[in-house]
Amino acid sequence: MNITGLDSLVFGVDDVEACNQYLTDYGLIPNNVSAAGGTFTALDGTSVVIRHRDDPELPPALPTGASLRKTIHGVADQATLNAIAEELGKDRDVRRLADGSIEAEDDMGFTLGFQLSCRQPISIPAEKVNAPGDEPGRPVNVIGADESITIVPRTLSHVVYFVPDSKKAEQFYIERLGFRVADRFTNLGPFLRPQGTLDHHTLFLVDTPPEMQGVEHFTFHLGGPTELLLAGKRFQEKGYESFWGPGRHIYGSNWFWYFNSPMGVHVEFDADMDLHDDSWTAREIDASADASQIFNFTLVDKWMPGGDPH
Amino acid sequence: MNRPIRLCHLSDIEDGDARGFDPHQQGHDSLFVIRQHRQVIGYRNACPHKGYEGTSMAWRKDRFLNKAHSRVICAAHGAQFDINSGECLLGPCPGQSLDRLPLLVNEQGDVYLLPADSEK
Ligand code: FES
Numbered sequence: 001m002n003i004t005g006l007d008s009l010v011f012g013v014d015d016v017e018a019c020n021q022y023l024t025d026y027g028l029i030p031n032n033v034s035a036a037g038g039t040f041t042a043l044d045g046t047s048v049v050i051r052h053r054d055d056p057e058l059p060p061a062l063p064t065g066a067s068l069r070k071t072i073h074g075v076a077d078q079a080t081l082n083a084i085a086e087e088l089g090k091d092r093d094v095r096r097l098a099d100g101s102i103e104a105e106d107d108m109g110f111t112l113g114f115q116l117s118c119r120q121p122i123s124i125p126a127e128k129v130n131a132p133g134d135e136p137g138r139p140v141n142v143i144g145a146d147e148s149i150t151i152v153p154r155t156l157s158h159v160v161y162f163v164p165d166s167k168k169a170e171q172f173y174i175e176r177l178g179f180r181v182a183d184r185f186t187n188l189g190p191f192l193r194p195q196g197t198l199d200h201h202t203l204f205l206v207d208t209p210p211e212m213q214g215v216e217h218f219t220f221h222l223g224g225p226t227e228l229l230l231a232g233k234r235f236q237e238k239g240y241e242s243f244w245g246p247g248r249h250i251y252g253s254n255w256f257w258y259f260n261s262p263m264g265v266h267v268e269f270d271a272d273m274d275l276h277d278d279s280w281t282a283r284e285i286d287a288s289a290d291a292s293q294i295f296n297f298t299l300v301d302k303w304m305p306g307g308d309p310h
Numbered sequence: 311m312n313r314p315i316r317l318c319h320l321s322d323i324e325d326g327d328a329r330g331f332d333p334h335q336q337g338h339d340s341l342f343v344i345r346q347h348r349q350v351i352g353y354r355n356a357c358p359h360k361g362y363e364g365t366s367m368a369w370r371k372d373r374f375l376n377k378a379h380s381r382v383i384c385a386a387h388g389a390q391f392d393i394n395s396g397e398c399l400l401g402p403c404p405g406q407s408l409d410r411l412p413l414l415v416n417e418q419g420d421v422y423l424l425p426a427d428s429e430k
Pocket residue numbers: 357358359362365384385386387388389401402
């Protein structure tokens with residue numbers, strides 16, 4: 001199944017205005033913003049969609065009241081879309097929507113959409129470094145520390161579900177949709193990668209009691225660690241509440257920084273994730289502080305040693 | 311800590327809204343206070359969500375309530391709590407409650423955090 005990654009996440013929220021502002025401050029490009037919601041896109045067109053939780057056009061909420069109402073996966077071509085419709089149609093209702101996409105529930109009750117991917121090819125250099133022994137990453141006279149840069153997230157990266165039965169949830173994504181396990185936290189669940197991308201994971205499943213079913217976080221990829229640190233710093237200075245980080249994960253190697261959000265999920269800044277193909281052998285370990293990050297920092301106020309000694 | 315600590319004046323909290331405080335200078339708001347007219351309700355800023363115990367609940371400085379100001383919310387995974395009882399009504403920690411903190415409002419409207427054991 002040539003699923004290329006997440007195209008969009010659709011939320012039904014309590015405070016639309018707060019979510020609109022939050023996602024704009026996070027750095028996404030606001031489109032069609034109103035009291036009814038908005039679409040907040042990354043550079044490649046992938047997005048987060050905000051609607052009021054009572055919007056009649058939204059798929060129903062989970063019994064836990066979780067705010068995520070739909071996860072839209074992009075696919076490479078019509079043949080994949082047809083294959084998914086046929087596969088899922090074997091044992092569940094598959095709805096064909098007016099825009100050509102299809103909709104169905106996964107085995108945990110999350111509403112999924114599948115569409116010809118909206119993800120546009122983008123060509124923007126990554127953050128570059130200079131290191132002795134290698135070719136210069138930045139040309140001569142190009143500076144690396146520019147506080148004034150505009151930072152727009154590049155692409156929607158991954159979403160993390162709390163699921164009541166991670167084994168069953170995993171089976172659905174692997175057997176029905178062809179996802180691969182990239183790595184696994186034995187006590188929590190698998191990091192999953194669909195076949196149409198090399199990204200370490202676009203979906204991570206965390207096993208929880210049923211009353212916790214919902215979303216832990218989602219994130220977009222930024223251009224590199226400096227961008228991530230600067231974006232997170234700006235976000236924190238706007239008053240948003242840091243939850244965890246900045247740091248760097250071990251599985252996936254991505255830099256992370258998590259914040260609370262008015263959608264009632266964590267929102268992460270992410271950069272520099274590992275790529276894998278089918279020759280990769282999944283690792284497995286019990287999740288722990290040591291296993292989940294190589295380091296974890298806390299932002300403190302700017303400071304300088306000594307001051308001016310003259 | 312066995313003396314009352316002054317947090318603010320009643321008028322420093324908008325009626326119906328909440329505000330976070332860091333009375334022990336921990337670098338983050340360790341508690342929040344909800345004001346309803348002359349009544350104040352204080353809770354530890356610590357979500358009871360299992361596995362996440364102690365998580366700070368606001369999504370932005372002082373944003374502890376839902377839009378209608380009718381419930382306390384946790385901006386980490388969306389738990390909703392009754393303002394008066396602190397009980398989780400919806401979300402990942404049903405049946406669990408926020409930790410209530412004893413407060414006092416004096417004649418002049420100053421809001422104090424009382425020592426923990428003064429509740430009894
Ligand atoms: S930490 Fe509060 S809902 Fe999860």
